[in-house]
Amino acid sequence: MTENTTHTPRGKIMLVGLGPGSHDYLTARARAAIGEADTVIGYATYIRLVKDLLEGKEIVKKAMAEELDRAIEAYERAKLGKKVALVSSGDAGVYGMAGPTFEVLFQAGWTPDSDIEVEIIPGASAINTCASLVGAPLTHDFCAISLSDLLTPWPTIARRLNAVAYADFVVALYNPKSGRRTRQIEEAQRIFLQFRDPKTPVAIVKSAFRPKQRIEFTTLDKLTEADIGMLTTVLIGNSNTYVKHGLMITPRGYANKYDVEVGNRAAREGEKAGVSLSTGLNGWLAAIHGSDKTPAELALEYRLPEVYIRSVLEHPPVDLADADDSGEE
Template identity: 65%
Template sequence: MTTPCSTGRISLVGIGPGSLDHMTPAARLAIVEADTVIGYATYIKLIEPLLDGKAVIRKAMTEEIERALEALDQARQGRRVALVCSGDAGVYGMAGPTYEVLFEAGWTPSSNIEVEVIPGASALNSCAARVGAPLTHDFCAISLSDLLTPWPVIARRLHAAAVADFVVALYNPKSGRRGEQIVHAQAIFLAHRDPQTPVAIVKSAYRAKQRVELAALADLAECEIGMSSTVLIGNSHTFVRDGLMVTPRGYADKYDVTSGEPREGERRGRSLSTGLVGWRAALREDTATPEVLAARFGLPEAYLRYVLSEPTTV
């Protein structure tokens, strides 16, 4: 086993989707250089080839705080700790709870314990790669786990994302004890989206038990979904073709895709004609009141008044 260093170190390592081929070199190096590796048992199993000669501490699924406390204790002893999690440590991963534990213990960046977050591909990245290109326009991620977040908060976020036409990645969509949340999420989205909106359910991307299913929003609740699944819900422009789920960025609206030339009224390298400048100019020529404009565009009336009151620039 490696001799502990005089100054402790905690590396918060996102191992990506699970395949060693998709782990970053920095993540691999942090594990190789560590003398103690801590993580959820399933994640530890995914990196077993890198663990020879290391102290390995396995924790259960809901023991995130215990993992962080153990990492702090080991680092205080001068050990180099790799605290591993799947995906990215900063996206529903171990970075947040670890910093909470550290700050509560009086740690600061100038302390004798070094802390580094090493990024990895999150589930939304790996799952999107398995189904095509569903995230090439604006998207957001929402966890359906109400273990730590009140359901009304989650529901409001789902509603806001649905209204705003985001592509949405749903993390923690379902578990053995939580089966209703995905049904409620579907109901919220069906209030704003076409029932035939494409969705993708990807289980264990890049792992041995990987499963990919494409479906329509109307059928989402009947799909096979579990804790290791991520659900991608398309926006109003997302389509499926030849088994691939794609969200257009909008190039076809601005350019002729057969020639690459800008369409009439558009200029290469310039904002869309309906971008902020063009939209603002159109608003100022409109005779509607700010209240009517707010309802038309689904925007706050105060914002519309701000736009209309901005000084005209030459």
């Protein structure tokens, strides 16, 4: 007698980043993953973005605040051998479903060697797509902060806002405002105005690459007068960001080293192409070691912690030959 045994196929969870929503910006792998899936799970709005790709699929729609439910649903179906596409707008790993899903999987004892395969399929996040619509605001250092306090304590958010405002980052604010969360954007503005010029450029992008796309330029002091909601990303420039011809630009810093003129590539006096600025680390170390100012005075001048200045002064600069760093620029 032959024993009849059945083997459950290996399940799979595909964490799919849909990008901004337009099919023109949906990656080939994301499209293929949806096609491969037996089941597609997501927030109802995200499901609508790809509805024409879902024929013959089992569709599970969840509400906005049901992220853990979506992750659990994906896990349960994957345990049965199903291939599940768990979709997020933007990138699944940027304020998306990748984090909650791994939390659920680890809680269940999952490991990469388990019977459930997990694949993360990246997509363009709002910070990239919104920036592309307004110019080149992210050419220098930037960060993203969510103003949603549904899961993060406000003091934590406020400290992060304070730190990046002080440090002169270009900042993308996610989840800036909702029907019930209306004051968070006002508090963010209040924090930024402590350190930034009131006329700092701000770009407000709503529903990027979707039918109701809307772009508005304003300034930091008028930020709260703009039309802002949950489908909005707010881009706040740094001290060098400017708007010209309807485009928001953050310089990379070439003017610090070169005479930036058409046909002129000469380095400024005291600078040298391919090596650190005269005010780069080595130049700065030499300057503060040669200064007659106290650590407290240096800390105030450079807006750095005094404990850091004291630590630096305890370590004399090393006389290094200029290395070729030309690949960085």
